[in-house]
Amino acid sequence: xxxxxxxxxxxxxxxxxxxxxxxxxxxxxxxxxxxxxxxxxxxxxxxxxxxxxxxxxxxxxxxxxxxxxxxxxxxxxxxxxxxxxxxxxxxxxxxxxxxxxxxxxxxxxxxxxxxxxxxxxxxxxxxxxxxxxxxxxxxxxxxxxxxxxxxxxxxxxxxxxxxxxxxxxxxxxxxxxxxxxxxxxxxxxxxxxxxxxxxxxxxxxxxxxxxxxxxxxxxxxxxxxxxxxxxxxxxxxxxxxxxxxxxxxxxxxxxxxxxxxxxxxxxxxxxxxxxxxxxxxxxxxxxxxxxxxxxxxxxxxxxxxxxxxxxxxxxxxxxxxxxxxxxxxxxxxxxxxxxxxxxxxxxxxxxxxxxxxxxxxxxxxxxxxxxxxxxxxxxxxxxxxxxxxxxxxxxxxxxxxxxxxxxxxxxxxxxxxxxxxxxxxxxxxxxxxxxxxxxxxxxxxxxxxxxxxxxxxxxxxxxxxxxxxxxxxxxxxxxxxxxxxxxxxxxxxxxxxxxxxxxxxxxxxxxxxxxxxxxxxxxxxxxxxxxxxxxxxxxxxxxxxxxxxxxxxxxxxxxxxxxxxxxxxxxxxxxxxxxxxxxxxxxxxxxxxxxxxxxxxxxxxxxxxxxxxxxxxxxxxxxxxxxxxxxxxxxxxxxxxxxxxxxxxxxxxxxxxxxxxxxxx
Numbered sequence: 001x002x003x004x005x006x007x008x009x010x011x012x013x014x015x016x017x018x019x020x021x022x023x024x025x026x027x028x029x030x031x032x033x034x035x036x037x038x039x040x041x042x043x044x045x046x047x048x049x050x051x052x053x054x055x056x057x058x059x060x061x062x063x064x065x066x067x068x069x070x071x072x073x074x075x076x077x078x079x080x081x082x083x084x085x086x087x088x089x090x091x092x093x094x095x096x097x098x099x100x101x102x103x104x105x106x107x108x109x110x111x112x113x114x115x116x117x118x119x120x121x122x123x124x125x126x127x128x129x130x131x132x133x134x135x136x137x138x139x140x141x142x143x144x145x146x147x148x149x150x151x152x153x154x155x156x157x158x159x160x161x162x163x164x165x166x167x168x169x170x171x172x173x174x175x176x177x178x179x180x181x182x183x184x185x186x187x188x189x190x191x192x193x194x195x196x197x198x199x200x201x202x203x204x205x206x207x208x209x210x211x212x213x214x215x216x217x218x219x220x221x222x223x224x225x226x227x228x229x230x231x232x233x234x235x236x237x238x239x240x241x242x243x244x245x246x247x248x249x250x251x252x253x254x255x256x257x258x259x260x261x262x263x264x265x266x267x268x269x270x271x272x273x274x275x276x277x278x279x280x281x282x283x284x285x286x287x288x289x290x291x292x293x294x295x296x297x298x299x300x301x302x303x304x305x306x307x308x309x310x311x312x313x314x315x316x317x318x319x320x321x322x323x324x325x326x327x328x329x330x331x332x333x334x335x336x337x338x339x340x341x342x343x344x345x346x347x348x349x350x351x352x353x354x355x356x357x358x359x360x361x362x363x364x365x366x367x368x369x370x371x372x373x374x375x376x377x378x379x380x381x382x383x384x385x386x387x388x389x390x391x392x393x394x395x396x397x398x399x400x401x402x403x404x405x406x407x408x409x410x411x412x413x414x415x416x417x418x419x420x421x422x423x424x425x426x427x428x429x430x431x432x433x434x435x436x437x438x439x440x441x442x443x444x445x446x447x448x449x450x451x452x453x454x455x456x457x458x459x460x461x462x463x464x465x466x467x468x469x470x471x472x473x474x475x476x477x478x479x480x481x482x483x484x485x486x487x488x489x490x491x492x493x494x495x496x497x498x499x500x501x502x503x504x505x506x507x508x509x510x511x512x513x514x515x516x517x518x519x520x521x522x523x524x525x526x527x528x529x530x531x532x533x534x535x536x537x538x539x540x541x542x543x544x545x546x547x548x549x550x551x552x553x554x555x556x557x558x559x560x561x562x563x564x565x566x567x568x569x570x571x572x573x574x575x576x577x578x579x580x581x582x583x584x585x586x587x588x589x590x591x592x593x594x595x596x597x598x599x600x601x602x603x604x605x606x607x608x609x610x611x612x613x614x615x616x617x618x619x620x621x622x623x624x625x626x627x628x629x630x631x632x633x634x635x636x637x638x639x640x641x642x643x644x645x646x647x648x649x650x651x652x653x654x655x656x657x658x659x660x661x662x663x664x665x
Contacts, residue, residue, distance in 0.1 A: 049483035056484025057544060063523060064107030064544035069171035070100065070291065071111050071131055075164045077157070077180045078116040078127070079150040085179065085239065088276035090142045096283055097135040103288055105549040112138045113167050117160025119150045120185075120210070126163055131170075150182070154208045157184035157246065158215040158223060165226040173294040174232045175287060181239035183246040185209075186216025190245055224253035228260055233290035236269040237282060264293040292547065295527035296460040312387045312438070314369055317360045325374040328356040335444060336398070336430040337643040338405040346402055351642040355444075357383060357436070363452075365501075367391075371438070372447065379586065380447035383431065384501075385439045391514070397430040397441040403512045404428040404445075407488045407502045410478045412604040417477075417538060419597035420577045421470060423497045424606070427584070427641060446587035450494040458490040458503040458515045460524035467496030470575035473534040475525055480540050487522045490515055495589075497578040533574030583608040585615075585640050611636075624649040 076086060093112070101108045111131040118125050129141040157180060164176055183189040185208055227234055234254060236247040247269045254260055254267045266289055272282040332354050339347045354376050361369035364387070371383040384400075386392050408425040415422035429444040455463055455471035462468045471491040478488040490503035503515030505522050517524070526545035542549040581592050584605035590596060596606050607615055618636035623629070625647050633646055 049481070052483030052485060053480060053541070057541065060484075060523070060526075060544040061107060063519075064105075065109070067172050067295065067523070067545070068104045068107045069109045069111075070104065070173045070175065070287070071113070071167075071169050071171035072100070072287070073113040073115065073131070073164055073167055073174075073176050075115045075117065075160045075176060075178045077155055077160075077182060078118050078145060078147050079155055079182070080147050081150075081181055082179070082239075083147045085181075085279070086142065086145060086147065088279055089179075090139065092276050092280050093139055093142060094135050096280055097138075099280070099284055100287055103284065103548060104291065105547055106544050109133065109171070111171065113164075114138060114141055114145075115160050115164045115167070116145055117156055117163070118148050119152070119155045121151050122148050124148070125156060125159060128163060128167075131168055152206045152209040153182055153242070154185045154189075154210070155180070155182045156215075157182075158220055161223045161227075162219065165223060165230060165232075169230050169232065173291050174230065175235060175290045176227065176232050177235050177237060177283065177286075178250075179237045179239070180243055180246075183243055184216065184220070185211070185213035187211050188216040188220070189249060190242065220249070221253060224250055225257055228254055228257040228263075228265060231259075231263050231265060231294075233266040233286075233293070234268070235266070235286040235290070237279075238269055238271050264296065266290045266293050288547075292528065295547075296524060310389055312369065312385070312389065314361055314364075314438075316362060316364060316369075317358075318362055320358070320362050320372045322372070322374065322380060325356045325358075325372075328358045328374070330354055331357050331433065331436050333436075333444075334432040335642055336401070336432070337641050338398070338401045338428070338430070339643055340402075340405045340409045346405065347644070348398075349642060349644040353642070355381065355383075359438075361385075373444070382445050382447050383442050384445070385442045392439045392441055394430070394432065394441050396514070397432075397443055399513045400443050401428045401430045403502060403504050404500070406486075406504060406512070407499075410481065410488050411474070411499070412600070413481060414474055414477050415597075415600045416604075418534065419601050421473075421497075421534060421575060422578045422581060422592065422597055422600045422606075423470065423474060423499060424581055424584070424600075425502065426493075426498070426500045426582070426587070428500075429642065445500060446582065448494050448498055448582050448587055449589070450498075452492065452494060453496075454492045455496070456489055456491045456525075458505065458517060458521055460528045462528060465496075466576055469532050470496050470534070470578075471499075472525075472529055473532060473538070473540075473575065476529060476531070476535055476540050477538055479522060479525075479543070480538075487525060489521065489525055494582075495578075495580040496575070497580060498582050537574070581606045583611055585611040585637065620645075622646075624652055626652040 074089070076082065076089070078086065097110055097112060100110050104110070111133050112129075112135065113131040114129040116127040127141075127145065129138055132138065157178070161178070187208075190207070234250065236243070236250065238244065238247055251267050251269065254265070259265075260267075266286070268286050268289070270282045270286060272278045332352065334350050335353045336348050336350045339349075355373040357371055357373045361371050363370040367388070368384045368386050371385065373381045373383045375381065386396060404425050405428065408427070411423050411425050415424070426445045426448065431442045431444050433440055433442070453463070453465060453467055455465065455468040456475065462472060474491070475487055475489050478486060485507050487505045488502050489505060490501065491499050492501055493499035503517075503521075504512040505517055505519075505525075506512055507519060509516065509518045515521075522543075523545045526543040527547065529546060530548075531540065531542060531546070578592055581590050581596060581600075582588065583590060584607055586608060588608045588611075590606060590608060592606070599606050599612075614636045615634040618634050619632055620635055621630045621632050622645065624631055627649065629649050631646050631649050635645075637643075638645055
């Protein structure tokens with residue numbers, strides 16, 4: 001942000017001048033008062049953006065404290081065979097609590113509970129430590145816990161689980177660990193293969209004194225059902241093969257419950273060794289998985305439940321024969337271009353065009369169909385139509401075009417900061433049809449050949465591809481650049497750097513497209529976002545909603561301490577530099593290098609050599625209507641995009657706005 005930093009320094013320098021000095025300076029500028037005001041306005045807005053970001057971080061801290069709460073209950077077999085493992089838990093419980101807090105990051109609240117179970121003939125069948133934030137209290141409970149000899153190989157596991165679901169579960173993320181080396185009573189939990197194994201280890205003990213125990217049926221079904229109803233993640237620490245069928249039974253019962261998938265509940269079975277460090281590793285690994293699953297499945301994700309009467313159902317033909325486009329119906333349309341001015345304003349211009357449009361789409365996503373189209377001068381395009389007839393409106397088509405236009409502006413700002421990671425969004429137009437049988441309204445964008453990839457969603461999803469690393473850094477950048485008010489998400493496209501179909505989260509609900517999930521959407525992004533080297537290079541601040549975030553240290557804190565991903569991973573290193581972009585006018589794929597990066601930095605777009613010659617040859621200059629400063633523009637660009645020549649310079653557009661760049665009122 002060098003330019004914006006210079007503007008801030010300018011404002012501070014002007015503030016130190018006397019009134020007489022300011023007057024003299026204004027006279028020396030040959031009447032460029034308006035330009036001076038625009039520079040002061042940009043510096044002021046930079047400071048305002050930083051202030052807004054700090055305010056948003058403070059608000060996020062409140063939400064983080066409400067969201068980053070974890071209840072962890074250990075249900076422990078406290079018979080003689082578990083003595084060594086219980087001793088290991090005593091040694092590591094404080095470390096586990098500390099490392100869970102570090103994994104969760106700023107705002108974390110971790111409560112722990114212990115349910116110790118034994119067998120029916122025990123003098124103390126159950127001992128319980130209720131949930132507490134005081135890890136020393138848990139440690140004292142474990143230190144006083146005594147193991148007892150079991151009279152047979154099975155234990156009252158179900159009794160321990162029944163008591164565990166009666167604990168006061170309150171946190172956002174709830175995890176139950178079952179530490180066991182013996183199955184419950186009842187033939188349901190073991191088979192013939194178990195008997196020789198148990199007899200070999202315990203030659204003087206029976207496998208099960210209660211093979212017909214009634215707890216093995218309805219009580220077991222009920223307790224597993226309760227774990228799902230209470231939104232509890234279940235983790236089994238299986239220390240012996242005798243427990244295999246027990247954990248399979250528990251897993252199957254949980255899987256059959258409604259709500260398991262909807263709430264993102266984990267059912268994990270891990271096989272730690274007798275080493276205490278391995279025990280800690282298993283606990284932390286499963287805690288990270290459960291925590292991330294709880295947070296990311298809390299999204300108010302955009303889901304549509306449409307009847308067949310309300311939805312287009314079309315056959316698709318993937319292969320496109322472009323040479324046969326003259327045989328496709330020729331359709332006249334009104335194409336509306338959208339230009340974003342600094343602030344929340346957009347400028348539209350409508351022109352008449354004709355396209356050859358194939359009757360069958362070549363692809364579809366969850367929300368839209370994509371049709372191939374060719375203009376009369378031979379350029380290839382894609383027309384996108386909402387599947388939902390309710391969304392085939394003029395407002396919806398304009399909102400989609402405006403969303404991508406705003407995203408384009410953010411991409412230009414991002415690319416100027418890190419030219420080697422330049423990205424771009426394709427130009428999009430709103431289309432209005434008089435006589436097209438498919439729809440009345442749609443959007444139009446350039447056709448780009450290549451493999452289409454989904455990098456991120458608007459609700460926290462990210463792919464495993466290298467492209468998602470760059471996409472995440474860009475989304476994080478838009479949040480900081482807008483003062484925490486806006487975030488561009490749901491990124492997909494080609495070659496990791498040519499993007500389309502974004503959604504924009506904004507604090508003002510109702511702005512942009514239907515995928516705007518507001519603050520909830522931004523929080524969902526940060527729940528799954530792990531800062532990478534590019535985030536660090538850009539100096540992006542972590543959000544309190546990020547796992548592992550430490551606001552008192554530099555952004556590297558959420559690189560090294562983020563759960564489940566080692567610091568040496570591709571994500572932590574950063575994305576690969578951009579190597580391809582599309583010509584902003586003809587969509588030809590370009591191999592990029594220093595000259596293209598320079599073009600993106602100076603022009604905010606890249607052109608192939610042919611288009612660049614036309615752009616340069618048609619450049620004209622007009623005066624800004626407000627400050628009279630000359631504005632250079634290309635008539636070829638204006639004609640190709642169907643837009644209008646600029647009326648005011650960017651500086652004056654900024655001076656006219658009362659809010660920071662790209663923040664809807």
